[in-house]
Amino acid sequence: MxxxxxxxxxxxxxxxxxxxxxxxxxxxxxxxxxxxxxxxxxxxxxxxxxxxxxxxxxxxxxxxxxxxxxxxxSAYVGVTGRHVASLNNRGVVAITRNDRVVRPDDLKRVLSSAQSVKIPDDRKLLHVIPRSYVVDGQAHVKNPVGMHGFRLDVETHVITAAVTSIQNLIKCIRSIGVDIEDLVLEPLASSEAILTSDEKEVGVILADIGGGTTDIAVFKEGSIWHTSILPVAGYQLTRDVSIGLGLPFDVAEEMKKRYGSVMPVYESKTEDTTAISQDGHGVSYQDLCDIIRARIEEIMKLILLELPNSEYETLVPAGLVLTGGSSNLAGIAALGRDVLQLPVRVGAPxxxxxxxxxxxxxxxxxxxxxxxxxxxxxxxxxxxRWSFGSAIRRMASRLKGLFG
Ligand SMILES: Nc1ncnc2c1ncn2[C@@H]1O[C@H](COP(=O)(O)OP(=O)(O)OP(=O)(O)O)[C@@H](O)[C@H]1O
Ligand SMILES: [Mg+2]
CATH class of the missing domain: 3.30.420.40 (ATPase, nucleotide binding domain)
Structure with a gap:
């Protein structure tokens, strides 16, 4: 290749x-x-x-x-927004061939049977991700190909999105002459770049706090367990600062990025208690950070609400991994540890x-x-393609052996 x-x-x-x-x-x-x-x-x-x-x-x-x-x-393109919905579903097929060996074809069949959830016309299927397989009642099988069995079940995570929202995005990209290879849910993409396989195995939450949305993906036992998109992120932080301190939006954005922190003020190193923007606006450093901390705390509590509250510590012992521009805020991991009582780290590629x-x-x-x-x-x-090709080659050489 x-x-x-x-x-x-x-x-x-x-x-x-x-x-x-x-x-x-x-x-x-x-x-x-x-x-x-x-x-x-x-x-x-x-x-x-x-x-x-x-x-x-x-x-x-x-x-x-x-x-x-x-x-x-052509390009792979990310999808996000509150219109995205997800659910866990199951599919089942019988292995009817005489040898009862599971083949790649059976995986395709069982996955398509898991797609047979009723999807309304205004929604599009984005992903059907196999979480694990069950072969004749034996659960937690990651790759059943080659195993013997009569019945193959699959547990899947199914993600759908609103057709109209997707169409608008597709239209923008096609109109500049670029084809779309695949649409990928953004938190799944972030996880791909940032999470370790250990974290996904023991259980972890990834939260990408961007500008317009906080994208969440929860992994357990090496597979995706839950995905969700919250419509609050950095933009709302800036708006809070702008309204709360009476600053124009772009000054609030500058203040947030330059001086913003979620650490309690007594722990931060800034001795000067007034933060001054480039064009001379001055605000109390403490007020700025209080506003930001309140909103980030709220976002973290919303992230926690995505999990069944009684058991989140056993579900995600690897804790929370933060990505997205807003996770650049000083002290955000420490605040996360306070709120969640779990390990929290900021992840960058x-x-x-x-x-x-x-x-x-x-x-x-x-x-x-x-x-x-x-x-x-x-x-x-x-x-x-390669393994199919090589299977044909193997068969051809076996036939050659038989006949010549
Ligand atoms: N140092 C910083 N401190 C605080 N916030 C920051 C910092 N750097 C960037 N941000 C914020 O991060 C946000 C942008 O993050 P990001 O680039 O991940 O968003 P996006 O991918 O454009 O948006 P989304 O994924 O939500 O659609 C902005 O709101 C910006 O203010
Ligand atoms: Mg983003």
Whole structure:
């Protein structure tokens, strides 16, 4: 397999990020182009003005093309927004062949039987992710291919999205001449870039606190267990600061990023009690941080409400991993530990090859995750093609052995 190219477009509420990478047989991506543009025409993760959103996406794609010298034809694209819904479902098929051995074909059949949930016309199926298989009553099977059995069950996590919201996003991207390889739910993408397999195994929550939405994914026993999108994030923080302190929105945004912290003031190192913006607005440092801390605490409590409250400590002993631009706030992990009484860390993409410096920030977890998703997807497709090809070759050589 020679080097192949893959691209991802993360259309966020505050920025659009396009990444181009090539990858080799081993699957290690090397980033060859990045384009970031401020995003306009989006609200809470959704396209609200097609023309404006299209221009933001166009600018980001153009920058990525210029830096990589590669013409983008198709890309993996992230989906978020309150319209996304998820549920856990089951599917079952009988293994009727004489040998009763589970084949890759049976996995396809059982997954499609798990898709037979009634989905209303105004919703589109985004993902049907196998969580685990059961072969003749034996549960927790990760890969049943090759096992013997009469009956194969699958437990799946099914994610759907509102058709209209998806169509608006697709329209923006297609109209600039880029095809969509796959639509990927954003918290799944972020998880791909940030979570370790140990964390997913013991149980962990990933929360991407971006500009317009907080995207949540919960993993248990190595599989996705729950996904959800909350319509509160950094934008609401800035609005609170703006309203609470009587500042114009962009000054509030600047104050939040420059001086914002969720640490109690006595622990922070700022001795000066007034925070001054570039254009001379001054506010009490303590008031600024109190407002931000109150909203972040609220977001963390909302994250916890996604789990059954009595058992969250046993469900997610690996705690909470925070990504998204808002997780840059000083002291956020410590506050999380106070609220959740669990381990909390901030995750940023790391160990990437190529021109990746700008991406080493929690705000780019989704963008890098979409790329990782794309690489894995392309590799598994290749693998299927390859293993099918080699099965034919094996059969041919066996026949040759028999007859000649
Ligand atoms: N140092 C910082 N301190 C506080 N907030 C920050 C900091 N840096 C960035 N942010 C906030 O992070 C948010 C942007 O995060 P991010 O880039 O992850 O969002 P997005 O992907 O554009 O939006 P979304 O995923 O919600 O659609 C903004 O609200 C911004 O104010
Ligand atoms: Mg985002």
């Amino acid at each position: 020679k080097n192949r190219t893959v691209a991802a477009i993360d259309v966020g509420t505050t920025k659009v990020c396009t990444i181009v990478a090539d990858f080799n047989e081993a699957g290690t991506p090397r980033i060859v182009g990045v384009g970031v543009a401020p995003s306009v025409g989006l609200h809470k993760g959704l396209v609200v003005n097609i023309n404006e959103a299209r221009e933001s996406i166009r600018e980001s794609v153009k920058k990525a093309e210029q830096s990589s010298n590669y013409k983008l034809e 790391s160990n990437m090859e190529g021109i990746s410096d700008v991406l080493c920030d929690p705000a780019y977890a989704t963008s890098v995750g979409l790329l990782a998703w794309g690489v894995n997807h392309e590799r598994s497709q290749n693998w299927t």
